[in-house]
Amino acid sequence: MAHRLAPGFADPVHEGQAVFRAAMEALSRPGRIRPLVTALAPPGPLTPELAALALALTDADTPVWLDAPLRADPAVAGFLRFHTGAPLVAAPAEAAFALIADPAHCPPFTDFAQGTPAYPDASATLILAVDTLSDEAGPGFTGPGFAGQVFAGPGIRGTARLDAGPLPADWAARWAANHAGFPLGIDCLFVAPGRLAGLPRSARPVGAEASPGSEALPCT
């Protein structure tokens, strides 16, 4: 299949560092939106933000799993293979990173590596390209996904509020189960045009402001 290979970072050292620092800030302050600016123009359904995180964090040591829309476009695999050298794996359980362009059909968290009690760090990081990503109060996003979901825990002063979607309808329950398994579990990075938010497994769901269907979960 003939296509022009899209370029990677113009300045790999400093752009990679800037993207990593954005991810580090995002995971260390869960639920808070951080700017993520990139000039990448990757092919097909791979968004510039997904591509930026993939180029900054993955390489030959990190198996990467692509969701169905990303797998369907061979230009995506070509772009990632050329610029990162990361092996693309078919089984989610083998992946260190999962790139997800269609988060509404994200597989269950339990399909991904959870780590082991002795090595909880041997777990997957999910990078999801969502349409809605906001930490501002007020009605607006009604789901499905995190609709006014409130979190507490390490990195959060008091509580943090997050809108993110579209995501599977049972997303809040999935996250509650993911947190309940701490220190095992997966970590998420949500990206949207020009911004990202992090949600490590340590983020404890403490209810939702906007959606009356969600229940407050007991503190663990």
Add this chain to the structure above:
Amino acid sequence: MNPSNPAAAPAAVTVSAGPGYSFAYLDAGTKRMIRRAILKAIAIPGYQVPFAAREMPMPYGWGTGGVQVTAAILGAADVLKVIDQGADDTTNAVSIRRFFTATAGIATTTRTAEASVIQTRHRIPEAPLVEGQVLVYQVPIPEPLRFLEPRETETRQLHALAEYGLMHVKLYEDIARHGHIATTYAYPVEVAGRYVMDPSPTPKFDNPKMDDCPALQLFGAGREKRIYAIPPYTRVRSLDFEDHPFRVQSFDRPCALCGAEGVYLDEVVLDDAGGRMFVCSDTDHCESRLGESCLGETRRADGQTGEAA
């Protein structure tokens, strides 16, 4: 230390990087590996993430772990401060600052408030840290249980099971032998209610500063190949007993130079006749106060006027 001339402290010096180095010394693949370890360390507060530590152009024990963490996070816009036992002007601090000046060409400072990244050996600055700052600790022995259980396979299981009875026995034996908990540095802490963590050999005086700190705290152990983290605003509790609560050191006199109270003091031997004085361990804190004309007893004795705060 040169407390007599606080004006000489350089603030935000910029020198361009020397040729032939990758930015901040490490190659891109090593940085990505360390960065991935840092992200998992943040997601699992207090858990020690194994990483493939490289040999650095300095001996183990001189901060090879902290240097690798700093090199992995550093960007061109960062302003770096390095302290060794609180001091900006001791060998370890000066050489690491020069290392990053030479390999990354970034700005350095001695002022806590001006720094975006602070690498530290065994102290936390007296000035409160703020959001956006990153504190990088140099760690010699990351495993808090190591001197109680030498086998890595066993300590890993103890962490997996959150089985920290050994540590409480150790603190109890302190009480049985000395009447109080005699551990004064590397005092074990529990992070976010789960992992027991070695705060590196900081004096226990600094443990309360780790709790609910607005800055991100990263720990790097080069020889032991471990990275761990305390995210901002995380509960950090020093282990203790109901009838023997955790207490920090207190000093019965203020800093002899700047008159500061409620800070950690170093003892300085002055002569062979038993003369000594106690001065701020944090040289930037001391010099800042001297710049604001806060004077301790030695300065007042020189005939200068001033008021100890």
